[in-house]
Amino acid sequence: MNTIFLLCVLLVLSAVGYRMGKASAVGRQNGGTVRLHSLPSYYGYYVALWCGLPALLLVVLWTASSDWIVKSLVVSALPDEIRALPADKLSLVVTDIRNIAAGNIASAAATPAVQAAVDTYLNLAGMARSAMWLVGLAAAMFGLLLARSHVAPSMRARNRVEGIIGAVLIVCSVIAVLTTVGIVLSLVFEAARFFVAIPAADFLFGLTWSPQTAIRADQVGSSGAFGAVPLFTGTLLIATISMLVAVPVGLMSAVYMADYAPARVRSIAKPLLEILAGIPTVVYGFFGALTVAPFVREAGALAGLEVASQSGLAAGLVMGIMIIPFVSSLSDDVINAVPQSMRDASYGLGATRSETIKKVVLPAALPGIAASVILAFSRALGETMIVVMAAGLAANLTANPLNAVTTVTVHIAALLVGDQEFDSPKTLSAFALGLVLFAVTLALNILAMRIVRKYREQYE
Amino acid sequence: MTDMSVPAAPASRHTGPEARLRLEKRYASERRFERYGMAALSFAIAALFLLLWTILSNGATAFFQTHIRLEVHFDPATIDPDGKRDPAAFRQANWAAVARAALQEKFPEVRGRLPLRQLDALLSDGAQIELLRMVSADPGLLGQRREVWLLTSSDVDMIQKGHSARDVPEASRRVNDAQLSWLDRLAAEGRLEKRFNTRFFTAADSRQPELVGVWGGVVGSFLTLGMTLLLAFPMGVAAAIYLEEYAPKNRFTDLIEVNINNLAAVPSIVYGLLGLAVFLQFFGMPRSAPIVGGVVLALMSLPIIIIASRAALRSVPPSIREAALGIGASKMQAIFHHILPLAMPGIMTGTIIALAHALGETAPLLMIGMVAFVVDIPAGPLSPSTVLPVQIFMWADNPERGFVEKTSAAIMTLLVFLLLMNAAAIWLRKKFERRW
Incomplete structure (x- = not known):
């Protein structure tokens, strides 16, 4: 919700940028004596793109990575005896921390250490949220002012705008390739981890399929x-x-x-x-x-x-x-x-x-x-x-x-x-x-x- | 001249009884071939009608649900012992007792723990919720007696609708003889009626077939498809414009082309694996959320939208572009101001068809956890939810008899949405179709 609201604010800022860019291009004609290189709206698009795009990219990157950063910060702040736990136990603790922070039911009662981690987590998550707003808005304002200072009657605004749009078009068509790469990588990586445990020949030529692996090592039929x-x-x-x-x-x-x-x-x-x-x-x-x-x-x-x-x-x-x-x-x-x-x-x-x-x-x-x-x-x-x-x-x-x-x-x-x-x-x-x-x-x-x-x- | 005798025609392979026989055979084979074709087409169409008939005949009854009319005493001693008229206290009240009292009043001769429990089993748990809702809306009901239509349990409903047989031995029935006799008495008094099932269109999932509704799935599908549209439409059109108008002929664009054609034919479940490994595992996005479902379906529909959009762009005649370029438009102006608007109907038709396809898709969404049991209507793109086809899958998996009719009714709902989308696509095509 928070992010969507920020995106809306960025959209509004871009619209403001469009008006400003257009107005300043027309304003610098000095009463119609200087000819503009491009149509006035292109100066507007130029400022709007500079205002919106970098900020959008930053916000998306921030949203994708902030969770991971907060998590590692919280984990590094945990006491040593918890951090020394094996990976699966540790991830359970992290899940608990998140659940408590979100007000959900956790799997275990909160120990003081976990409670402290919850506080750190809430603190950091709040900071991450404000930082996202700060970074997004700062980038938008910076882009807006920078682009507006570029605006001059002789600037080739149309060519620059078309260049940016052309780049966006290319990025969109590369997504199709990225999808394939994503499919192949995700399948190959996880399958490789599987083939470490089970030889590929057993998998491809074995005649029985019963994928039951036991939870405890001493259980009967643990091999599968x-x-x-x-x-x-x-x-x-x-x-x-x-x-x-x-x-x-x-x-x-x-x-x-x-x-x-x-x-x-x-x-x-x-x-x-x-x-x-x-x-x-x-x-x-x-x-x-x-x-x-x-x-x-x-x-x-x-x-x-x-x-x-x-x-x-x-x-x-x-x-x-x-x-x-x-x-x-x-x-x-x-x-x-x-x-x-x-x-x-x-x-x-x-x-x-x-x-x-x-x-x-x-x-x-x-x-x-x-x-x-x-x-x-x-x-x-x-x-x-x-x-x-x-x-x-x-x-x-x-x-x-x-x-x-x-x-x-x-x-x-x-x-x-x-x-x-x-x-x-x-x-x-x-x-x-x-x-x-x-x-x-x-x-x-x-x-x-x-x-x-x-x-x-x-x-x- | 006249007396010249006509030489006897040489015996031809193409006349005579043998040839006639051959011709007969060829014509017979012609007729046979035509009949094979007719049989094939009839088979396909018969299969379609059998399928639709199965759904209709099983699902038509789901829109009405059996209710019992009972005189309910809203006893303040049970509902509101403190007399505070506090809505929170109403929730805690023993509504089962209120419903039971109404039933017992009707059948005072029933005594003993087991028969009483069987009497209780006539009513659904939903009846209690109904009573709670009535009193919460109007606390003045307390202390009064009212005739109320109460929802029956699914077993009773199935008997009344004829989906479960009455004339089998008692042991293999879920409704026993005593319960049947009570039902017959209620029916004779006009206290048994099938009433329109509004709950089916307003509620979400439930464990009891008489309480389920499709609205949760519909909202989930709507949120998911909205996400898909938001992502796939702009990206698909942009990619199509680049590939059709700008891309130089080289190995890289060739690779993109082959790639897109291949992606369109990748099994949908593989997209589910991608979503699970990349979005849930790697990026840690929430499970069961429409946002992830939307992203996965967007990746899946992207190639279809790109292919349709390219075809639409290609069908705009070059004269339009040349006219625009000729009066001084830049290439991008020609595309965005002239070619794209003319191609838009075709692009939108393709997009709607791709979205209709995505709406019916189930397998990839199973992988990313949209099979959750969700009893609330999803509130937003991040809240856990399910979608209509997955809801259908989950109900179809449920062995209880009452779910068969609900599954069929949910399928009807899904088919209505698909029909609407396809009709919109056809309408767009008809309205804006242009012959150049």
Whole structure:
């Protein structure tokens, strides 16, 4: 709240800066005899940017770092016997200090030392808040006065403003790269910590997955098993089932809508498929758990088959339905990109529509269709909510779709929902799984983009 | 001329019975192919309708909740023994006893600990809160008798709505025979009624299905999406302008391009891992806060917004730019004064669609602790909260029968919001669509 208020004050100051800059530029014309280099408003923007931007950056940096600085100051002020505690105990004490300071319930009654630390904490936090105001306002005022002193009729205000805006544009487009860097770094760092405890080969090729690590060292079964193969096979199984549903249905719908359907049918069916694409995955998960999974189980029972209540088949079916519009809209684009002249040539030779599609259109569109199938597969691998709700947690190593299987994403979610400790292999294994998932989907996406790029020019 | 005999046509592959048979086969295969296409499309549409029907048929009843009309005696001896009429003392009062007394008055023949407890179980805990609220609003009720509609427990509600069967053996029912007979008596006297469930639209989460509401999730979603919009829209548009208008063709901008396309296809749960490791662990931001959820969803929607904005910028014809440059505008003036306003409808359509996508997103928010059980309406971007899809996930996970209908109703709420957003996008597109 405090920060938001400060940001509003900075905004107001910038607006004042704009007026001042504009007015002083016009004022220095000395009654219209000197020509300004730029439009008056650019002098205003110049002052406003100088007033607002540096102050904004300072405030953001301060907000990001002040908590950390206050924490280390509080810790260094703690008595030696508390500071000598192991890292996890110490962080518990720090959490307590914060909770007491915020007026919440702490895990232990406050000892005098902790009470003193709470006072220091409150003191420092208050100082940090005032310092933020001081620094922010000082920077804004300084920038405002400095920029205003620059204002002169001959100053190239427009060029300077455009330079600053150009830099902001570049920074914004670099954020996309930073996101990727952030993803890779966070996955790699945490996964590396996991691989210190569990060898990578055990993780990638082990056949049992039971990520239970004991809290005390003397507990039974404290080691846990982190062989991720059952998760990989489960993921592949469910994704494959979903592709078996989605590819034929999606592709045939796209073909039908492109070449057969009367305009009326198309105008109704297309929005319906778009609705199917817009339904959140959590809704599909609910549908799967409530309707499809019991249906599959009962159908199996009628056929005399034993079907698990959270079978891979049910999850795969629902996921397939989710991916149908994805496949159909991608293949629709590709099919429409095949030039009409090729179809006409085929019709001219006397081919029927289906022959034209099977022998001319689909082969011509094949690279694009392959790319869209790969993208759909990558999406099926990364889908989370459907499998969390419809597939369950049992890590069975099986190729039978009627058994309960689980996926990589289910376990990432299961391991990280709720409170975690960041030093147990159990939590860290989620990041190793995430790294595998990210690497595989990235490879598939790049492959799909390569295929599209390579064959795109053919008919243009 | 006339008597010249026509030479017999050479036997062609394209006539004769064999050819006709072949043609018949080709036409049959043509019809078959068309039918496959029709079947595929029908399957997809049937799946959509089955899904919607599941939600509707399960959730339609959630908007009405069974109530019992009872004559309640607001006994000052129980509610306000000190006689101070102090609102704080009202809170401490034994409201369960007040509700119980009203029930016992109706069924004086019920005796014994167990039957009394079963009688008690007809009413929800929410009935007590309702009574407290009535007296707090109007202390003059003390000492009076009033006919009041009181909320029933979820088990009773499920029986009344037909979601739980009455005709199964008593042991496998959550409402026993005695309770059923009491309900039948109440119904015969017209004291049992389904009344509109306002609580569902004003309350937040609860452990009891009859007391839950979606408002907490709606507010959380609103705060989160607001944060997303605030971050992703300006950054996305700025990045799109740079990449489309300024970026030189070199390896670095190529890298950015490939990057953005890849980011659009990264599984959403990976963004959750990023949020957990970077924002919660490294920067120490609060768990379960809409601000973190908003940042994560902003990073997720950024590539979608950039791609849509670039397409919109590209569709503005070069003549506009050239006209602006020709009369002396700088490049930036041409972009900000002429091209960007013309591209804005397209950019906004793309942004709304990206936000609709973010509104339905669940997985990344699970990672950053938005699965908390939050009974208060979130007050601001830093207070713990949950969002609508996560709320749906949590209710769907709950085994109690009463939550199925509430989950479906929450899904309907979510779908209505999505529909509104998509309708806005379509309206924008239709209204400002321009053919150059």
